[in-house]
Amino acid sequence: MNVAKRSALILNVLLMCFVPVFALAINPAGFGKDYNIVAYGAIGDGRKDDAAAIQKAIDACSAAGGGRVVVPSGKTYLAGPFKLKSFVEFYVETNAKVLANPDERVYTESAFRANKAEGTIWIGGENLVNVTICGNGTIDGNGISFMGAELEDSYVLKPFHVIDPRPHILTIVGGKNIRIHDLTIRNSAYWTVHLIGCDDVVIDNITLLNSLKVRNSDGIDLDHSKNVRISNCYIESGDDCICLKNRREYEEFGACENITVTNCTMSSRSCAIKIGSENMDSINNVIINNCIISKSNRGIGIQNRDEGTVSNVIFSNIIIGAQLFSDVWWGKAEPIYVTAYPRAKGNNKDAGWRFPKGQTEGKVGAVTNIYFSNIKSISENGIYVGAESADKVSGIVFDNIDMLLHKTTSLPGGVYDRRPSNVEGLLKAPTSAFFLDKVSNITIRNSAVTWGKNLPDYFAHVLESNGVTGLKMINLEGDSAFPGKIQAINEQ
Template sequence: MGAELDDSYALKPFEEVDPRPHVLTLIDGQNIRIHNVQIVNAAYWTIHLVGCGDVVISGVSLINNLKVRNSDGIDIDHSKNVRISDCHIESGDDCICLKNRREYANFGRCENITVANCLLTSRSCAIKIGSENMDTIRNVVFNNCIISNSNRGIGIQNRDEGVVENVLFSNMIIEGRLFSDVWWGKAEPIYVTAYRRAMSTNKDASMRFPDGALQGRVGKICNIYFTNIKCNSENGVYVSGESLDKIDNIVFDNVDVHIDKTTTFPGGIYDRRPAEVEGFVKGKTAGFYFDRAGKITVRNCSVTWGEHKPAYYGDSLYQNKVRRLIWK
């Protein structure tokens, strides 16, 4: 690692492949059981499952240095029938991430995943779906999790042509706050975006396009349910797509959002990296911010504001070009 910064370590330059080792990578495995182990201070991804099936991970503690970038907790990649429960994960990057990486396309979609009873802390996104998704991620349940001191709570970040569908998040407490721009996210407790991948030459951009393609495309996010979730952060819920047809049937039921300014980092910004469009977007902080989507349902929800309310804090709900918004 390079120099120690305020909330991260600088990365040393490398040519093509990051030389930091993964702790545990399993490829094309079946009937896998990982129980009651502790892993600390991973330099890069900690547990990476590729093309695996019938997996149970329980009672695992993954405690990484929160300043180490890319120190993911558990990455579920093109895998099926995975159950994760009773884990404690502290990570400088995503704690639990579902994805479909292009280099493992032969393993097919990621599906039938359950996560329950986990404690999560992240400098990036505690629970993430994407951004790498060239296939389909579907039939996923997250239940009874607590997210604390995180830059982003729940994130569905579609940047490739794959689809995300049939996902349920329930019975959760999310505590967020702002960190520096090193980390993706702007304290959004819940984040759903669909944008084609950026065209620049960095490692999160054009090298991840399909072979021969000069531009990426993004697939659809649909049938996503958030129920009985309590959020306390410096920002609100953010939903945004590059067009109305990319995000559809998103339901918020009994989602309570409390917003208060707790750090000195600047706000009034939404983060769409790594997107072809502008990465940082200035806008009034809203309890629910909806920007280009199909159908969104909001019922039995609330927005409250704390004592520290800067000028860029706006309305409880902001919407732009939502085809059908149901507010109950």
């Protein structure tokens, strides 16, 4: 065999080996066919509703056994509600946008089943298997279109009769093997990514940008979900950026557990990382690590208000910047907040869904074994840990916490926010670096407190405790805000 034939044979063998790998690289769904939504009738002029065409492409892809539904670049595809299906990769190409239809009349499916007062579903799906949403494009909830008048700190919420038409951007119920990555999601009118009863979820490298004035615009809500990994995300949200919960409407899905969050950057008018307040089951085995929180009303919050429990949670290697916002938003610039109070009785729009069926008041479960390590904060308020009784919050460890308390806004402080609860919602009290109220077995070690140059008269102690049992302080450094006038430690 001559050299030329031998070279040709080698080249053919190499091509046979590498073509499948190359095909997989250009089509991440494997060898499944691409289903371009334009081929199914999508126009992409930003005016005609393309939801029917998108749905046809998704249905065809799933029916054929799976593949990739492509939203091609260069256009804006206005769409009302549509449903994802199993074995589909929904691929929004770079410079392509899927934009929610601003017509409130097209949104009719409640995001919370029979509870119709908390928004609707835009992009949805139930009992999904092997679904991916990705592509470097943008999914835009068109949120401001659903708002009332703009105020200084928020938007007016429009009145409604039965169904609140504001759409949640993505709602998946009972999903298995869900992947969301390399995507921009923005401008939600209500919750943005709501995963209910999902198992084996990866959310990676998404940019989530909501208006900081839109109330209820949570970023990522994990509801009764398990085995979830969130990483490398940037989130701005008027409401909570990442929230773990167990809503009563979906109680059949059980606990929310085995969750990791890492390498994320967040900013919120409410709480950047929150556990609760809706929790009628168990939230446990959670690790949150290597994150930055800036310009938030509250940094980290465990806000237990229902009979469910919270346990075995680790927060580590986190930088927190917390500042005051108006009372429209829950939080009073607490960098860390751990509470367990029964939910307040209410006559609001969804009060009937907040308590166990047939009851008008509830109980609160315990918060135990929570660990905070290597956290640096600059804030207008201190850490608040409180409960209705000492057995409800127990086993909390603060290790290597470095706090600088510094007044940065003109809004009045000297308040801790305990809403929604059956105790005084806004508790007026001197601002201390650690404020502990009716809790037990608290350890503070290898931590330091300093005060900024701007010292309002309500700045006070390094630590204040009321009705606390089992408090251990090991190498807690710092003086009061006004040495010689008030003591550093005030225990009652």
